[in-house]
Amino acid sequence: METKRVFTIGNKGEKVRSDCYISLELKDQGGIVVNLNSKVAPIFGKHIKQLCCEILDYFSVKHAVLNIEDSGALDFVLAARLEGVIKKAKHSDKQFLLKQIPENRSMSNKGRSRVTRLYLPGNTPSLMINSGIHRSDSIILDLEDAVAFHKKQEARFLVRNALRSLNFLGAERMVRINQLPEGLNDLPFIVSHGVNLILIPKCENEEQIALVSERVNEIKEDFSVKYPIWLMPIIESAMGVINLREIVESSEMIVGIAIGLEDYTADVGVKRTQLGMETFFARMEIVTICKAFNIQPIDSVFSDVENLEALKDSVLMSKSLGYEGMGCIHPRQIEVIRKNFAPTEEELQEAKEIVDAYDEAVENGVGVVSLGTKMIDMPVVEKAKSIIEKSIAFHRSFEN
Template sequence: MVRINQVPDGLVDLDYIVPHGVNLILVPKCESAGQIDEVNKRIDELKALNNIQANIWLMPIIESALGVIKSYEIAVAADNVVALAIGLEDYTADLGVRRTLEGSESFFARTQLVNSCKAAQIQTIDSVFSDVADMEGLKQNVLKSKSLGFDGMGCIHPRQIEVIHENFAPGTAEIDKAKKIVDAFITATEQGLGVVSLGTKMIDAPVVKRAQKVIDLAVSLELINANWREEMGE
């Protein structure tokens, strides 16, 4: 993963990183699909020159009011755009406001980014938490990010990684609830039942979909086994 400078100056950076097997390129201060087109045009030229066949993915960083408004356009600009990140220090500077722990000044931007990414079916990455000594503040920020729909968060120090991983990952109670929901749905489907319930609560498709995402994430993080339903029956 390599972060280039802002386009157009960053196009020159590509000459030095594309030939060396970079997998993901961060495109900062992105404000239009046209900037993604410029980056990809130069990447394609360099891949041809260096006989590179591997995919090179892009993660634009949204750091301005215009970038937030254009976030969906950027998200669908090319097939190799796999995530959008937001940079709140530059974004709040663009608004002329101070970034706060509460984050009310960036609530619109963060939810807009999440909606754009979900609509485009790509990942959404929240801004870094700049106080590397405040682990509790980082934890609360991660939990808020997760509640808004972010898939991950940037970090500026290795000591932040564990807190981010632990709190973005589903907890035991969340996993257990998801297991019960998905298991009840599968059982009802196998029995040909048109109505699915868990205890006194009805379960509809969106609830099942959300629970399945929790299960999939837990499996990918090796928190549970892929054959978890078999284990429930033991």
């Protein structure tokens, strides 16, 4: 008697969109049988079955029954799910890769704006597909907290295919990997497929940075990846704060440091409050060291997605401390964060006056620069120029 070998993958249910649920039963004979349950079968059924047969043939699956419950899955989702379930059924080192779109071959600069970074669950394609329209500076495909433990492997295939296939409309492409050492298993699915920046959660020491950077460079060399891939450690514990300087100094690939306040407050045994006095030391430590090493300090996410007024207050506090951006867990937070991190009209006007006064003094050969009753030295001038440049960048981002 033949033993049934049935494997499943994906998501199904009334609320599932742009995804599919697949069961694969390997057989000893009978060829390939594809059973498709889909509302779009009359229009796309032939294409879906052809793609499935192409993938099965690629992985040398000759006899199988494939059952698909389709909820509007695009090709990159279907291909990720089917490859994932095949690799549950049999070992293969091959990858079935859809053609990478040209937009996702773009590289990002070390100092680019990262004011708004939108987190997206790495196993939920419906939230990925149109994410670029929200115009965040960065999109984070999350393989860590947003993915259930038993779904980690299938999420890797989906994130890989999303990096290759989805147009994020100019947003920097980020991936938050799993906590190390598990996160090292995520890297082959992202490094050679268009990721710009890797977030390293719960980072506590330079050894973790070395593990990630060495593995990233190995994969880059294996696949001839020439563009830079940046790192952003997330500090989420007291130990991470204590070792912050050695973390920052450990790699030139680090472009910023983020703080995760939910895990940090849990680690130090305090309740997170809106005022934030319990996290003031850790937040200022991050700002101070980031500024000293000319990288970006990035503040924690704000978890109450309904309270936009409280979010505004949190952003203004974050800006006053010296942070240069925050994470977003809902698209509605993006504009509030962007608007309130931007220089105000008063700040911009004062900066213009300072720069004008300095330029006039230089032109007239005056050694002492003043504006009204205040003396102006070079650090003040440089700060004013920075405000003007930041305002221009924010305006350009808004126009785009």
